[in-house]
Amino acid sequence: MDLEPEIIALFSQGLDSILAIKIIQQQGLKIRALKFITPFFGSEIKDREAEYCREIKESYDIDLEIIDLTNDYLKMLAAPEYGYGKNFNPCLDCKIMMLTRARIRAEELNVKAIITGEVVGQRPFSQRRDTMRRIEKLSQTEGLLLRPLSAKLLTPTRAEETGLIDRDKLFDLSGRGRKPQMALAEKFGIKNYPTPAGGCLLTDPGFGKRVKTLYENEQIPTAVDLELLKFGRFYPLENRNEFIIVGRHRLDNQALLSIATGNYYILQLAEMAGPVAVLKGPETELSAAAKKLCQHSKAKTLHEAKIKWRKGSKNGTFTAINQDTSPQSEPKTENHDN
Ligand code: SF4
Secondary structure, eight states, rough: SSSSSSSSOOOOSSSSHHHHHHHHTTTTOEEEEEEEEEESSGGGGTTOOHHHHHHHHHHHHOOOEEEEEEHHHHHHHHTTTTOSSSSOOOHHHHHHHHHHHHHHHHHHTHHHHHHHHOOBBSSTTTTTTHHHHHHHTTOOOOTTTEOOTGGGOOOHHHHHHHTOOOOSSOOOOOOOOOOHHHHHHHHHOOOOOOTTTTOGGGSSSSHHHHHHTTTTSSSOHHHHHHTTSSSSSSEESSSTTOEEOOOHHHHHHHHHHHHSSSEEEEEEESSSSSOOOOSSSOOOGHHHHHHHHHHHHHGGSSSSEEEEEETTEEEEEEEEEEEEEEEOOOOOOEEEEE
């Protein structure tokens, strides 16, 4: 990685952020691109950050630094100062958080400009000029934040005024059209890039609803809770921070087994193949989890089924009654400490 960057960039891996970096690299400036990750975007590169940075360097000649915002982000999501969008997406607070972190990084590295791939008018709200100005103000990046794709439509930044960046070589793109970006991609020889709309799970209505449920009792969910929420059928418990998830297919089941370690109960049928259920909650909810497991397995027609469970180093078995008409028995667990 370049030890002394002259410019910081925000990197989403979308075409626009790659183009913004290429435009500035053409002026001979060294760029450090920041990639932010949370459970809602960028989480697919967690635990393989170094490999991802190598891939990006090889594909686009971009030096990346990964910043994990998870802890601050999960706290912010409980009560974003500027509210939520259509779903559970706190876009204004999210952008302010990312730009504030970029500004702090710019100060640490003594860097004079932050660039993004934003295009005026491309998104209905967050890329309106007045919203862009407001975000700059709230993140204290006024005069520092430069959008190379639309710069000629915006007030010159300090980097342009001082001649660090040549404003004449910047662009005046606006609106939702993609043709100019495609032409620029061709010019820079950029071939493989994700679709522009790609990636934030908080804008997905179904997933956003699940996440919102976990915040309903004013507790902050963990990053692992949120990873689990990406799979299976979701059943929140009365204490909204607790839940049961039942895998829908093999991939769900594999994911649930690999993610739910330590603090979660894992339940499976003891005498036949079937889905995996995960319980976040007390032992008294094991029978409810077993019932959900049975309902989505071959055991649904049986009056009762033997269930095996484990949590950390503990495990046991019990017989679950899965018919609605039957009184729900508390599981008679046989605990084994391994
Ligand atoms: S869509 Fe997601 S990543 Fe983008 S600003 Fe909104 S909350 Fe942040």
